[in-house]
Amino acid sequence: xxxxxxxxxxxxxxxxxxxxxxxxxxxxxxxxxxxxxxxxxxxxxxxxxxxxxxxxxxxxxxxxxxxxxxxxxxxxxxxxxxxxxxxxxxxxxxxxxxxxxxxxxxxxxxxxxxxxxxxxxxxxxxxxxxxxxxxxxxxxxxxxxxxxxxxxxxxxxxxxxxxxxxxxxxxxxxxxxxxxxxxxxxxxxxxxxxxxxxxxxxxxxxxxxxxxxxxxxxxxxxxxxxxxxxxxxxxxxxxxxxxxxxxxxxxxxxxxxxxxxxxxxxxxxxxxxxxxxxxxxxxxxxxxxxxxxxxxxxxxxxxxxxxxxxxxxxxxxxxxxxxxxxxxxxxxxxxxxxxxxxxxxxxxxxxxxxxxxxxxxxxxxxxxxxxxxxxxxxxxxxxxxxxxxxxxxxxxxxxxxxxxxxxxxxxxxxxxxxxxxxxxxxxxxxxxxxxxxxxxxxxxxxxxxxxxxxxxxxxxxxxxxxxxxxxxxxxxxxxxxxxxxxxxxxxxxxxxxxxxxxxxxxxxxxxxxxxxxxxxxxxxxxxxxxxxxxxxxxxxxxxxxxxxxxxxxxxxxxxxxxxxxxxxxxxxxxxxxxxxxxxxxxxxxxxxxxxxxxxxxxxxxxxxxxxxxxxxxxxxxxxxxxxxxxxxxxxxxxxxxxxxxxxxxxxxxxxxxxxxxxxxxxxxxxxxxxx
Amino acid sequence: xxxxxxxxxxxxxxxxxxxxxxxxxxxxxxxxxxxxxxxxxxxxxxxxxxxxxxxxxxxxxxxxxxxxxxxxxxxxxxxxxxxxxxxxxxxxxxxxxxxxxxxxxxxxxxxxxxxxxxxxxxxxxxxxxxxxxxxxxxxxxxxxxxxxxxxxxxx
Ligand SMILES: Cc1cc2nc3c(=O)[nH]c(=O)nc-3n(C[C@H](O)[C@H](O)[C@H](O)COP(=O)(O)OP(=O)(O)OC[C@H]3O[C@@H](n4cnc5c(N)ncnc54)[C@H](O)[C@@H]3O)c2cc1C
Ligand code: SF4
Ligand code: SF4
Ligand code: FES
Numbered sequence: 001x002x003x004x005x006x007x008x009x010x011x012x013x014x015x016x017x018x019x020x021x022x023x024x025x026x027x028x029x030x031x032x033x034x035x036x037x038x039x040x041x042x043x044x045x046x047x048x049x050x051x052x053x054x055x056x057x058x059x060x061x062x063x064x065x066x067x068x069x070x071x072x073x074x075x076x077x078x079x080x081x082x083x084x085x086x087x088x089x090x091x092x093x094x095x096x097x098x099x100x101x102x103x104x105x106x107x108x109x110x111x112x113x114x115x116x117x118x119x120x121x122x123x124x125x126x127x128x129x130x131x132x133x134x135x136x137x138x139x140x141x142x143x144x145x146x147x148x149x150x151x152x153x154x155x156x157x158x159x160x161x162x163x164x165x166x167x168x169x170x171x172x173x174x175x176x177x178x179x180x181x182x183x184x185x186x187x188x189x190x191x192x193x194x195x196x197x198x199x200x201x202x203x204x205x206x207x208x209x210x211x212x213x214x215x216x217x218x219x220x221x222x223x224x225x226x227x228x229x230x231x232x233x234x235x236x237x238x239x240x241x242x243x244x245x246x247x248x249x250x251x252x253x254x255x256x257x258x259x260x261x262x263x264x265x266x267x268x269x270x271x272x273x274x275x276x277x278x279x280x281x282x283x284x285x286x287x288x289x290x291x292x293x294x295x296x297x298x299x300x301x302x303x304x305x306x307x308x309x310x311x312x313x314x315x316x317x318x319x320x321x322x323x324x325x326x327x328x329x330x331x332x333x334x335x336x337x338x339x340x341x342x343x344x345x346x347x348x349x350x351x352x353x354x355x356x357x358x359x360x361x362x363x364x365x366x367x368x369x370x371x372x373x374x375x376x377x378x379x380x381x382x383x384x385x386x387x388x389x390x391x392x393x394x395x396x397x398x399x400x401x402x403x404x405x406x407x408x409x410x411x412x413x414x415x416x417x418x419x420x421x422x423x424x425x426x427x428x429x430x431x432x433x434x435x436x437x438x439x440x441x442x443x444x445x446x447x448x449x450x451x452x453x454x455x456x457x458x459x460x461x462x463x464x465x466x467x468x469x470x471x472x473x474x475x476x477x478x479x480x481x482x483x484x485x486x487x488x489x490x491x492x493x494x495x496x497x498x499x500x501x502x503x504x505x506x507x508x509x510x511x512x513x514x515x516x517x518x519x520x521x522x523x524x525x526x527x528x529x530x531x532x533x534x535x536x537x538x539x540x541x542x543x544x545x546x547x548x549x550x551x552x553x554x555x556x557x558x559x560x561x562x563x564x565x566x567x568x569x570x571x572x573x574x575x576x577x578x579x580x581x582x583x584x585x586x587x588x589x590x591x592x593x594x595x596x597x598x599x600x601x602x603x604x605x606x607x608x609x610x611x612x613x614x615x616x617x618x619x620x621x622x623x624x625x626x627x628x629x630x631x632x633x634x635x636x637x638x639x640x641x642x643x644x645x646x647x648x649x650x651x652x653x654x655x656x657x658x659x660x661x662x663x664x665x666x667x668x669x670x671x672x673x674x675x
Numbered sequence: 676x677x678x679x680x681x682x683x684x685x686x687x688x689x690x691x692x693x694x695x696x697x698x699x700x701x702x703x704x705x706x707x708x709x710x711x712x713x714x715x716x717x718x719x720x721x722x723x724x725x726x727x728x729x730x731x732x733x734x735x736x737x738x739x740x741x742x743x744x745x746x747x748x749x750x751x752x753x754x755x756x757x758x759x760x761x762x763x764x765x766x767x768x769x770x771x772x773x774x775x776x777x778x779x780x781x782x783x784x785x786x787x788x789x790x791x792x793x794x795x796x797x798x799x800x801x802x803x804x805x806x807x808x809x810x811x812x813x814x815x816x817x818x819x820x821x822x823x824x825x826x827x828x829x830x
Contacts, residue, residue: 080698109698114705114706117709120709520747525692525743525747533785545695609750609753632750633720637721637724646721658685658714662730
């Protein structure tokens with residue numbers, strides 16, 4: 001409240017109906033009349049209500065009033081600023097008013113959508129508008145901060161989504177650092193044999209892309225590497241990459257594979273072969289790996305264990321084996337970051353009644369992918385754990401760990417299609433009887449349902465119902481030496497026991513186990529489930545709340561390959577447009593120290609997580625570096641001298657808003673009380 | 676039916692998590708009592724304790740402070756600073772003869788619209804039970820001193 005002000009601001013208040021979204025609960029006409037009357041002393045000279053303030057007519061109304069009524073401040077009571085703040089700021093700017101001299105009061109998300117009592121909702125809307133009016137009086141004219149965009153980009157995760165994103169950007173002519181933590185790029189897709197619904201061979205479509213990414217002059221590939229640290233912000237991130245030791249000198253290695261061949265240690269391959277095959281202690285995860293350089297696994301290497309062996313070093317024709325190699329840290333500067341770190345498979349052991357890990361011939365979906373893969377441990381022979389016996393009957397269980405309150409509530413999207421793919425492969429390669437146990441069949445998207453119909457025609461038997469148990473305890477004849485699937489067939493309306501030789505569990509997709517940590521490193525958030533949160537679920541699925549950090553592929557939620565590729569390309573397009581523009585406009589929310597007021601107490605000095613606060617020993621004052629400050633306001637709140645002001649959220653603005661919100665309540669004289 | 680006391684509560688939200696939780700509650704049409712009026716800050720770290728005193732002295736019966744969950748602050752760790760100030764603030768309130776329960780700190784992620792609405796409803800009930808804020812009244816029996824040991828606050 002500032003009645004003594006000589007020249008009062010001329011404020012316009014606009015109350016939006018949002019169709020019936022607001023008007024259905026809040027008496028918007030009454031609110032507008034009230035504001036024009038009760039807030040006139042505060043400077044409100046125009047107060048209107050209108051059906052849709054965000055429409056062009058609504059915006060023109062504001063523009064016209066600014067021009068004709070000489071408004072110096074604008075308050076719009078409508079939806080959340082996260083939706084339309086830009087819209088109304090734009091209207092002000094077009095009419096020549098500094099856009100930061102406006103305020104959007106959220107009476108839809110915070111009033112009409114969450115309250116039912118019309119009278120109370122209307123009263124709350126009034127209080128909120130009073131708060132907005134008081135605050136807007138204290139608003140200052142600001143200019144957006146312009147930040148140049150560094151043309152290089154960091155892509156984290158070299159699965160199909162990350163590869164696609166990296167290639168698109170590299171093709172546009174800009175530099176990409178592609179960081180992958182495994183020895184090779186490729187991600188999950190590299191493990192598959194066929195891909196639904198077209199059944200084209202995964203390697204045939206993926207390998208060329210991997211090779212392109214590995215050899216592109218604009219892509220610097222860091223495999224067996226992880227991002228250790230990220231500093232800075234959009235336009236100018238400083239990224240520290242940790243390159244783990246391969247014990248192979250990449251400059252010298254030709255990828256001939258002699259070391260792998262000569263290594264005497266066989267190790268169960270728990271990663272790429274999902275535990276079904278072997279690799280050596282020095283290995284490339286698969287023949288088409290990019291890059292081709294092997295990695296030495298110190299945990300299983302005889303030399304690291306016993307201090308002697310070095311067979312690989314002895315036999316390497318180029319002398320590339322280097323047992324002295326250590327971690328390397330590389331620092332790069334990038335303008336934008338794309339996170340494409342994918343998913344982890346749900347651990348089927350968590351559903352003990354399905355017997356995985358206990359019953360020999362229960363397999364996970366990834367194991368089945370390796371089993372059916374022509375380049376896999378059985379050369380594509382679908383056989384039981386003994387490695388020879390062909391199954392005569394196979395049960396494929398959908399939704400393992402998905403759509404289940406005990407594990408994950410969500411649908412993993414790809415499991416129905418992947419289970420159908422498995423049914424087809426079993427039929428084609430073994431002729432076995434195949435049962436698919438499903439809760440609902442989900443085959444949305446192009447050509448998916450056709451694939452389902454095709455698998456049905458092939459003779460796969462579909463049983464609708466959630467499997468209760470997989471057991472090897474035979475109860476009747478025909479069940480001996482079999483796995484018995486106990487299920488309530490909800491279509492037939494009865495319990496069934498179906499004996500099979502092999503069970504495949506279509507385990508769901510889960511966020512990476514370290515998703516929270518990765519999110520923290522890059523300053524973005526995870527949903528309750530652990531998937532990275534997009535800026536808008538419908539309109540901006542590849543951006544995050546953090547400027548300059550984008551997401552693509554399964555990090556954002558379960559999805560198939562086409563959608564992962566589409567997101568990779570979309571994130572790349574966004575980055576390319578940013579690079580082309582060369583700079584980005586940011587909210588000018590920054591903290592500033594008034595050197596005359598700073599007492600030099602240094603209380604603020606250690607508060608800033610971005611190291612934006614610098615201490616000048618010679619002058620005994622503190623200063624804030626605007627390039628580093630992100631505008632959180634912590635130092636502003638901490639300064640006992642009131643020397644730090646925060647634009648956009650100044651003490652005056654917040655205090656006035658509080659006053660406005662409580663304008664019609666009973667105030668108390670705090671100072672009088674304190675004595 | 677006798678008129679029940681309707682407290683007025685000021686809520687501070689941070690731009691990145693709890694304000695978005697409030698948005699989310701709105702989009703999902705989750706209902707909560709209309710007693711809370713929200714103020715948006717960029718981060719809970721921006722919360723100057725005098726904002727809270729200002730709200731209470733201007734007629735609010737309670738103040739809700741909200742921010743991102745520990746470890747999820749958009750500015751890395753500023754909500755830990757808010758947590759420290761919150762503890763300090765509660766002690767200051769006791770000095771003023773005000774029930775420290777009138778101020779509450781709640782974490783809500785951008786996805787937790789339902790949880791935020793629940794917390795708001797719960798807090799409104801708590802303040803309603805305390806009754807209107809009476810500055811002139813001598814300290815009541817509720818005013819048991821805060822324990823002198825503060826919760827362990829990770830850096
Ligand atoms: C058994 C099974 C069968 C499937 N079959 C099909 C099919 O036939 N057709 C289809 O369309 N879809 C299929 N899918 C889905 C498909 O796997 C995904 O859509 C696709 O792999 C998603 O790609 P992505 O790049 O997002 O993730 P990923 O493939 O998981 O790749 C992520 C990459 O990021 C790396 N990474 C992770 N964390 C980090 C880190 N912190 N730092 C650096 N790098 C990191 C990983 O090592 C990996 O290389 C199947 C899924 C499963 C489980
Ligand atoms: S807290 Fe305020 S007075 Fe103290 S050093 Fe920082 S800016 Fe100066
Ligand atoms: S507002 Fe202060 S504490 Fe926050 S980022 Fe800026 S300088 Fe650092
Ligand atoms: S941004 Fe939410 S508490 Fe800091």
